[in-house]
Each structure stands twice: as C-alpha cells, then as structure tokens.
Amino acid sequence: MQDPDWQPTTILRGLDDVRRLKATAGSDIVCTGSIDLTHQLVAADLVDEYRLFVYPTVVAAGRRLFPNGSPQTLTLSNCTRFESGVALLTYRSTAQGANS
Template identity: 80%
Template sequence: MRDLIVTQNITVDGVIEAGDWFGPADGGPEVLHALREQMARADAFVTGRVTFEQLRGYWPAQTDDPTGISAYLNQVQKYVVSSTLRDPEWQPTTILRGLDEVRRLKETAGGDIVCTGSIDVTHQLIAAGLVDEYRLFVYPSVVATGQRLFPDGSPHALTLRDCTSFPSGVALLTYRRTA
C-alpha cells in the first residue's frame, strides 16, 4: 500500500490558499532541498483539474529551471482528479474520475503519492480518509482570511513525526494520521 502525502504551503494561521504571502524562493535553499528529497521519494503526483491546468501552463515551458521542479513535473506520473478534463495535453498523465480511483492507486506498488495545491481535491481526500501523511511548509505569515487545510467541523488526530526549521523562518512539520 502506498502512502498518500498532502504537501501544502501554509501560513501560521492555517491558510493554504495561494496569495502573496509566499513565493518559490521565499523558503531559501534549505526548503528547496527538502522539496527535492520529497520528489525523490514520490513517483506519483495527484492534483485537481484547476491546479493541473495552472501547472501545465507554466512548468513545461521552464527550460532553464535550476530548482528541478520542472524536470520532476515533466517526468512524474501525474493523476488528475476531474470529471470534465478530456485530454491532459501533458504526459505522462492519467485522468481519474473519482476518489475510488485514488483509493485503487494507493493499492498499487510504488513510491509516495503526493498531492499539492488543489484545495477542493485535498479536502475530498481528507474527508474520505485517504491521506496518510501531511507535510506542511509553515510560512511565518498571518493572512487571517482564505481557505484552510482542515475545513470547520472536521476533527483529525495527528501524530507529529518530524519538525524542521529553516533559516528563512519556514518550518516543515510532518504529521501522520492517527488511526
């Protein structure tokens, strides 16, 4: 059984919605190193259609990307949870029509399955009990409004597995879901 890992950039007050509170270089080289380690362990990337289309519109065109993110996204097996997408136009990509297909994907052999961004899909995965681990890059910002990782009324028992602080003020908190 493969682990499904939710990785999110998140503010101290729990907001995961993209905004101007962080940028790709804000975490510094240490955060980039942590991301590279995660990419090395993951051979599947799950996202929703909107995030997928945003990524597809940006990363394939980055030919001089020193971060390695473009190379990773261009080669990793991508899975898009969507009922409307017909042709992903970015290979290798498989369209999943629902959470049952995500559940079956977890039952296959392979490395980690990572879900990043995709607020709606992330909330669906959490509600369905499919998330095994959370890797939260906590940015030292408070924005007060925006969508949060855990919607109201969704209690979760988590066990802290690791905590790493970086010189930039970003902290990586790794939590496992408690059964």
C-alpha cells in the same frame, strides 16, 4: 483531460481511482495546491501524511485545511526548519482507516 502528454502520469477521475492507485505498490501520491481536492481526500480518509510548510506570516483570512466537522488525530513525525524561517512539519494521520 484525456492525455497528459507526459509520463509517468495517471489521470484520476474520482475517489475510487485514488483508492485503486493507493492500493498499488509505488511512490507517494502527492496533492499540492488544491484545497477542494484535499478536503475530498480528507473526508474519504485517503490521507496518511500531511506535509505542511509553515511561513512566518500572519494572514487574516483563508481556507481551512480541516473544515468544520472533520476532526483529525495527527502525530508529528518530522520537523525541518529552514534559514528563511519556514518550517516543514510532517504529520502522520492516526485516524482509524489511515493506513488502508
């Protein structure tokens, strides 16, 4: 992608671009729906906060948010319950470099 055709948009081509963007003042950087990208961000210690929607459904398979070998220390900072039974859990990373 060269031009996303909408503003304000920043095209990120790698983790160094994410680090530079994160170092600037501004709004939150949000990753939605890409487990492969999320795994890369977690491994690079670029995630400060996790907003997890928990649905009252049991599934027998799926990809892990935290793959084996990537332990996380998280602190619950907020919990919102919706009438549907869905819960939004917000966790802050308490890892060493989480605020960098």
